[in-house]
Amino acid sequence: MHWYYYVIIIGILLLVALAIVKGNKKDFKLSLNKLVECLGGQDNIVSTEVNMSRFKVTLKDITKANKEAILKLGAKGVVEIDNQLKIILGNNAKQLKKYIDNIKTNKF
Numbered sequence: 001m002h003w004y005y006y007v008i009i010i011g012i013l014l015l016v017a018l019a020i021v022k023g024n025k026k027d028f029k030l031s032l033n034k035l036v037e038c039l040g041g042q043d044n045i046v047s048t049e050v051n052m053s054r055f056k057v058t059l060k061d062i063t064k065a066n067k068e069a070i071l072k073l074g075a076k077g078v079v080e081i082d083n084q085l086k087i088i089l090g091n092n093a094k095q096l097k098k099y100i101d102n103i104k105t106n107k108f
Contacts, residue, residue: 040064055093
C-alpha cells in the first residue's frame with residue numbers, strides 16, 4: 001500500500017474517534033440532567049460535597065429523591081442519612097458537583 005492510503009485510514013479513524021467522544025459528552029450531560037431530576041430538581045438541592053468518588057448532597061425534601069433511578073443511571077451505591085444522600089459515582093462525582101454548582105449559579 002502507498003503511504004497516502006495510511007494517511008486516509010488514519011484520518012477516518014480520527015474522525016470516528018472524535019464523533020464518539022463528542023457523543024459521549026452529550027450523553028454524559030444528559031445523564032447529569034437526569035441525575036439532578038432524580039434528586040428532586042435543582043431547587044431541592046441545598047448543598048453538595050465531593051470526597052473522591054463519593055458525592056454527598058443535602059436536600060430540602062429527601063422524599064423527592066429517586067434512589068432506584070440514581071442507581072440505574074450508573075451510581076454504584078446510594079446511602080440515605082437524614083436529609084442527605086451519599087452517592088458513589090466514581091470519577092463522575094466531581095463533574096456532577098461542578099454541573100450542579102453551575103446550574104445553581106445560572107452559568108448554563
